[in-house]
Amino acid sequence: MSDLGSAPVPPPGPTDHVRGPGDATLVIEYADFECPYCAALSARLAALRLRRVFRHFPVKSSHPRAWAAACAAEAAALQGCFWEMHDSLFADPARLEDPHLWERAAVLGLDLERFDAERRSEAVRARVKADFRSGIRAGVVTTPCVFAGGASYAGRAAIAALDALDGEG
Amino acid sequence: MSVIAAGEPAPQFTLKQEDGEPFARADLEDRTTVLVFYPFAFSPVCTDQLNLYEEVLDEFAARGATLYGVSCDSSWSQTAFREQLGVSIAQLSDFEPKGAACRAFGVLHEGGFPQRALFVIGPDARVRWSYQAPSPGDLPGANLIFDALAD
Numbered sequence: 001m002s003d004l005g006s007a008p009v010p011p012p013g014p015t016d017h018v019r020g021p022g023d024a025t026l027v028i029e030y031a032d033f034e035c036p037y038c039a040a041l042s043a044r045l046a047a048l049r050l051r052r053v054f055r056h057f058p059v060k061s062s063h064p065r066a067w068a069a070a071c072a073a074e075a076a077a078l079q080g081c082f083w084e085m086h087d088s089l090f091a092d093p094a095r096l097e098d099p100h101l102w103e104r105a106a107v108l109g110l111d112l113e114r115f116d117a118e119r120r121s122e123a124v125r126a127r128v129k130a131d132f133r134s135g136i137r138a139g140v141v142t143t144p145c146v147f148a149g150g151a152s153y154a155g156r157a158a159i160a161a162l163d164a165l166d167g168e169g
Numbered sequence: 170m171s172v173i174a175a176g177e178p179a180p181q182f183t184l185k186q187e188d189g190e191p192f193a194r195a196d197l198e199d200r201t202t203v204l205v206f207y208p209f210a211f212s213p214v215c216t217d218q219l220n221l222y223e224e225v226l227d228e229f230a231a232r233g234a235t236l237y238g239v240s241c242d243s244s245w246s247q248t249a250f251r252e253q254l255g256v257s258i259a260q261l262s263d264f265e266p267k268g269a270a271c272r273a274f275g276v277l278h279e280g281g282f283p284q285r286a287l288f289v290i291g292p293d294a295r296v297r298w299s300y301q302a303p304s305p306g307d308l309p310g311a312n313l314i315f316d317a318l319a320d
Contacts, residue, residue, distance in 0.1 A: 004228055004315040061220040061255045136225060139310035142217045 002133070009138035009147045012053050015127070017082045020051040025165050028053040028147040029158075030135040033070060033089040034063030034096060037155060038144040042090045044159050054086060055131040057143050065096035068119075070128045072101045075119035079110045172275040172286060172301045179294045180273035184239060184261035187248050192237075192261050197294045201234040203314055204290065205258070206276050206283035208305045210242040210250035214285070218308050223256040225311050232318045234289070237261050241268050241282050276301060285309070289317040 009028055012018055027050045031038035045052055056073075058066035069089050076085035088104045089096070105115040118124055135145065139152070146158040153161035173180060184192045207218060219238060222229075229236050239261045240247065247260035263270045263283070271277035276286040285302040287309055298317035302309055 003319070004225065004312060005319050006310075006312040006316050059220050059224055061223050062216075064255075132224070136311050136315075139312050141221055141308040141310050 004133060004136055006139065007134075007137040009152070010134050015130075017054045017077065017086070018051065019083055021049065022051060024049050024051045025148065026051045026053070027162070027165070028055065030055050030057040030131070030138075030140045030143060030145040030147075032056070032058045032063055032066045032143045033073065033086075033093060034058075034066040035143045036093070037158075039090045039093050041144045041146070041158055041162070042086075044162055048162060048165070050162075050165070054082075055135060056128045057132055057135045057140055057145065058128065059143065067125075067128065068098070068101065069093075069096050071119045071124050072104070072115075074124045074127050075115050075121075076105065076108065076110060078118050078124075079115065081108050081110060084108050172284075172299050173288070173296050175296055175298050177296050179288075179290050179296055182270035182273045184263055184270050185244055185265075187244050187251075187260050187262075189244065194294060197290050197292075199292050201232070201292060201297075201318070202288075202290045203229065203234050203236040203318075204239050204261075204274075204288040205236060206239045206271060206274070206286040206288075208240065208278070208282045208285060210240055210246045211253075214306055214308050216254060218285075219251075219254055219256050219258055221308070222311055222314075223254070223258060226257065229314070229318070232315075234314075234318055235259075239263060239270070239283060241271065278305065287314060287317075289314065 056070040058070045060067050073082055073085045076082055105112055142154050144158050145154045148165055179194055179197055181194050186192050236258055238258050241263045243264045244262045247262055251260055268277045271283045276284040278284050285305045287300045288296055289298040291297045
């Protein structure tokens with residue numbers, strides 16, 4: 001039984017999905033691909049010069065396909081296409097059923113058989129769960145939740161916080 | 170009114186379970202209970218809160234703790250709320266006499282609804298930990314409950 005008690009948000013590690021210039025302001029984001037505020041936040045993040053870390057925080061009772069989408073992104077990551085799948089999911093978040101996920105994988109040129117096996121694998125679920133648990137420990141209560149500059153911002157406040165960071169960037 | 174603090178015995182109270190059966194102080198004995206007082210069924214923050222705790226319900230169970238949602242809504246409303254969310258957290262109603270259990274635990278808001286508050290109660294029916302959110306709109310993280318269960 002691993003600990004779920006309070007702990008600081010982990011700094012970026014080797015298993016994290018990171019993009020953006022190394023010298024830009026670091027933003028760690030906990031998000032769910034079926035969450036409309038997360039999609040809005042992601043669009044806003046893409047327009048800013050930031051170093052982004054994406055972590056999964058799927059909440060299945062609000063978003064029944066959130067886990068499937070998170071696992072699809074991790075399966076794409078195993079073929080080197082995490083951010084491509086991330087962008088595809090957030091660009092069109094109403095289409096998250098299995099055939100939609102296969103179609104996205106095909107458009108990205110992934111090995112479909114491998115993608116489908118891996119997105120259902122225990123290793124991929126464990127990878128998503130590890131993110132979720134680090135979020136729980138850091139006090140994430142809703143999505144999106146952004147950690148930047150030693151503070152955290154949840155929900156719609158996260159978007160306003162990014163606008164302020166942009167000024168510092 | 171102040172929140173019943175850690176170390177104090179749980180007060181006498183009676184809540185109503187969704188099937189109409191009472192849930193009273195004696196039901197706290199011989200197990201660990203987490204009471205989640207929330208202001209209103211169907212309100213936005215309460216929705217996020219129960220959805221969040223549902224995700225880690227098995228982790229609470231692994232620590233021998235049973236979680237209950239408590240509000241002043243009627244059992245009918247609580248069941249409808251729980252079913253709409255798709256969560257399994259059992260609900261306890263403080264509808265009649267309204268707010269009596271909330272008052273006993275020191276978490277009745279002057280507006281006639283529960284403060285957003287959490288209690289971890291040990292098998293000896295003593296409060297091990299209690300927490301009241303700074304405002305009913307603030308959602309306490311599940312990490313706080315896990316901290317309390319680890320103590």
